[in-house]
Amino acid sequence: MRAFFFLLTFLCSLALCGADGYQLWLRHRLIEDPTARQQYQRALSFVDAAVQGPTGNSAVRELRSGLTNLLGTAPATSPAKKRSQGIYLGLRQSSSRIRQYLQSNAVEDLGPEGYHLASYQGDVLLIADQEQGLLYGVFDLLRAIQTGEDLTNLQRTERPAYQYRILNHWDNLDGTVERGYAGFSIWNWHQLPEFIDQRYVDYARACASVGINGTVVTNVNANSLVFRADYLEKAAALADVFRPYGIKLYLTARFSSPVELGGLPTADPLDPQVIAWWKSKAAEIYARIPDFGGFVVKANSEGQPGPREYGRSHAEGANVLADALAPHGGIVVWRAFVYTDKAGGDRFREAYDEFTPLDGAFRKNVLLQIKNGPIDFQPREPVSPLFAAMPQTPLLLEFQITKEYLGQGTHLVGMASLYTEVLGTDLAPNQAGGEIREYITGMAGVSNIGTARNWTGNLFGQADWYAFGRLSWGPELPANTIFREWAKLTFGPDPTVVTTVTELLEKSYPACVNYMTPLGLHHIMATGHHYGPGPWIDDLERDDWNPYYYHGATRDSVGFDRKASGSKALAQYPAEFARQFLDPTTCPPEFLLWFHRLPWTFALPNGNSLWQELGLSYQRGVDQVAEMQTLWASLENRVDRERHLHVSQHLAIQAKEARWWRDACLAYFSAVSGLPIPAGVTPPKHSLEYYRSLVYPYAPGIRPQW
């Protein structure tokens, strides 16, 4: 009776709060299957931990609370009786049990963040060389239990592929988030340093649990105010929260800070006063934040100040900051996303043209951060040619986790598909190790996190944050594996749910590309907020701001010629990689209009004309979203009501907007080409004028327009 009574209240309390998504993938629910639960209880009856530092202590705290919630009982701190089984956790020399294991088992160097997990004579051992490795090992072990892994043959060594695994928050000091679709910034600068929101701790836990070890808390469109003493004190308070979870804090540096904040007449990087200002500012920061990560800089791009105002190169600019940070062990992350202020030329080319001459000119502690594609986080882009062109410069790959161009706050799009496609792109098909993932030393992800109760607004946005972290640790993980993991951790072990959610995620990315930008169309979103289609826009100041510029559709043809006959951007790739794109008849159709200008009548390998295929692709995207809705609907009684309704409502918006994209784009291209809507494609619901007339002044993601 009492048991039943507690069960009931327990379930009620879950109903009240269990399904709001706040707990992310760290939803350590009681394991429902009693057999499995008892096995784990027996095998993990104690946690024998030997740790010293704050990171080790977080590891043990996470393990204890995780086990308590998963198994329903708190683990002991040592074996209760002679035969009881449990977990031994520590550095190599920390406990006799671990030393004993290492005598008979060779475990190679684990590095500063790696760990070794092994089952040994019925116990589970977690071994690391430094305590940060224990933290990652703990989250791995908890994940193994959550996903029902058999621990009896545990035997694995894990090391992160990259030293730099960093989130970029485009968060402004006033609380707004650029390209943010999940509410306000979670950083309450106004109430820092005194008020430490529980969210800051849970944020650090979530990041650490997927291997993220750095965070840039300010927008790349930077504000020099963050270098003011009181703001550095606020930043230091955040760093203090992140430190025990192995996360370093970075700040964006506005290049003109010496003028705006320092009151100097110039920010010329070669001016002695400017050099001195950066040195002393760096010293001031490290006095407050001894493990400060460094500066991230967006310079001479989209109106941001930079070295070129003073006739200096990006290298000259970056090196001054790098020299200021070097004595303290900090780095400069310099963004390659720049394009000249003067119009004309092909923006696809610009980062390459700007930076390749500078390869080798940067200090050792400067990293170049390159967006995955040459233009700007489009639904589908060929990779940036820069990755293969900076052999002497350490590179970070920048992905967008927030979905500025992929449905923003509402569309379900499993970004892991995009990430893995890029990471696996082979720039040197004829030799080994030519994949993008081999060229880089780290990954940066533009955060999709905000004050929404579930962090990402769209529940499935959590999967993108999760995927970015997991891939920054193990870039060879297949998307499918990540989707399955996330599905289990988020919705529990029901195999039907796991399989269906995984299928949903796998279908979602191709669907989005189809209903937004099939066949290599790109940058045809409405201007500013980028919400919805705007392929007709051609009245903006400079041509490469206009969607029209990127397809140039006429009565006869469409597409952007980047071959030798055109902008020659294709020549920026290694020849053996570029080859696949040269001939439109063999070019992968998904990239066709990125590189070729073709007649609407151009015949594709499948026999369809370009125009037919364009129409059918849009239609396919719409149909695929409908399939996604059906898949999710099938889980109605297997997922809690609150989350099921949440996702169903967002899918309804996605379906509506997929039709909007299809109808608006086909109405436009049909009007331009004079061709009728192809057979098998639902004709547009409204006139082109109607779609052109739609205005959304308060679409989220940009600074509010008053």
Next chain:
Amino acid sequence: MRAFFFLLTFLCSLALCGADGYQLWLRHRLIEDPTARQQYQRALSFVDAAVQGPTGNSAVRELRSGLTNLLGTAPATSPAKKRSQGIYLGLRQSSSRIRQYLQSNAVEDLGPEGYHLASYQGDVLLIADQEQGLLYGVFDLLRAIQTGEDLTNLQRTERPAYQYRILNHWDNLDGTVERGYAGFSIWNWHQLPEFIDQRYVDYARACASVGINGTVVTNVNANSLVFRADYLEKAAALADVFRPYGIKLYLTARFSSPVELGGLPTADPLDPQVIAWWKSKAAEIYARIPDFGGFVVKANSEGQPGPREYGRSHAEGANVLADALAPHGGIVVWRAFVYTDKAGGDRFREAYDEFTPLDGAFRKNVLLQIKNGPIDFQPREPVSPLFAAMPQTPLLLEFQITKEYLGQGTHLVGMASLYTEVLGTDLAPNQAGGEIREYITGMAGVSNIGTARNWTGNLFGQADWYAFGRLSWGPELPANTIFREWAKLTFGPDPTVVTTVTELLEKSYPACVNYMTPLGLHHIMATGHHYGPGPWIDDLERDDWNPYYYHGATRDSVGFDRKASGSKALAQYPAEFARQFLDPTTCPPEFLLWFHRLPWTFALPNGNSLWQELGLSYQRGVDQVAEMQTLWASLENRVDRERHLHVSQHLAIQAKEARWWRDACLAYFSAVSGLPIPAGVTPPKHSLEYYRSLVYPYAPGIRPQW
């Protein structure tokens, strides 16, 4: 063993989510005392409900889930055995049991929202004349159980004092909140109407539970876009969520909408096209929202458009909107917060001078909404003289729940003290029924709600939302009663916690007045964001925008003469009420500088000079905050860690800022008066120049400054 095991997981699950504040005062935790729990279980074993409409159904749903969570068992739908006791709920004629009771017990007319609660032969009866009354009765009953009330002698009839009990959200369509300190707007206009956030439902539940029956979801600084067809569809979706909880939706009407949205050449209220535009817009709204509440209008105030641009009066402007709404049963709420664009004059006077000539000129369905004080939500203001001056016009009293001038997002200030002081202020001391609460037909409260997980950012801000609602239903409730109720509902029954939290709340308001604006100082906050002190500011365009204007401190004297010798504003009050303020030697000290300009040497009743008393008041405010910190610290082991830490951190900010106010204001007034800091007052920590130099460009609550 199993019982223990479930208890443990139950507690863990609470630890994970129980203390984030999202559940507000509807935190229906399991009653811990087994004896009390079993008594309630026996007395409330079933819910026999006879309801038809959506509101009745919400009432039953709330009662069932509330009982299930409080008692740990779900109530049956009818008596299990002959002798079992339970709840009968319905309209007068709905069930035999209720009819039986009414034969022997006369229950007078309950009106559309009232209810009768009675214990009858061991059962509990909840009776109403309309189903909305059942909803309020259910929340009353649940509150009674949460607070441990004995139900055996239940016998009460409740009716709201006012027909209009309305929240005003100063929320912009882009998601920002003017004077909001709890994150973004909870209204996600962009994703409406398809996406219905669970928050909308929980918001409606919380409002209904304290008697609120209307909500204005848009800012009084209005945007005509909300009248565009797609936005009306979004608004209708919100109205659909609110309807089952008895809450009507209102929108703010921008007076220039006929021009901005309608494309008319004018918004002149007497122009036939304009009249027609408002009529058809009203019809369009009611076609989507049959129970639409009406328009709230801020006209010709702080840059908002209005009738005076066309040489028309506020009455002529309001009546056109009123005529458009009248056929549908809607009202116009016209705000009295206006002041002329031309400088000079005493702003204290302006609303009175503007509106008293119009008394009787408004349509029957126009209500005038008057802020509690004549200036602007100051920490302590004398009441607005308008309340007694508009006998032919129905009046709404406007309070601020968000604390623009009372510590904003961090200070703990129990606003019920302010509300009850105003409601109880007697404008006709020599006759009965002269209290402000007798002059009004409703209350409006400027919301403090945002996307913060706990809704109000500052946990104790929940108490202000709660207090506003309870007082709009029962304006005679003492603050102490409200504080006790809220403390029990929020932190549970522990008498030490309840007593301490109540004491904390009672101390808080006088403390805030002391450390910000003692002795009748007012409007001396920093300009724009109003964050922190700025008594020295005197360089703004028009004099009455300058804090200096409101005290005019010189070497000799300080204060604002509003007597016959000054602005004559005092003459706007009924003579018998004004009398108490006329003579500075008998004027209540808390209002002294509101009405008198006095030498620093002026002797107060207690023998102190004005200067001494000013200093000692600031010191007292600082000391009182320290006492509040001590009180809260004493609850460390009686309140869950998360909420205790949350409040402790905010109290630390309040203590720091209280010292800031004391030091900055005394440094300034000491410099002006040339008088030394009085004995018994801690001298300012920094120079006046230091305090004048502080700038906070991103203090929250105003539209972001780029």
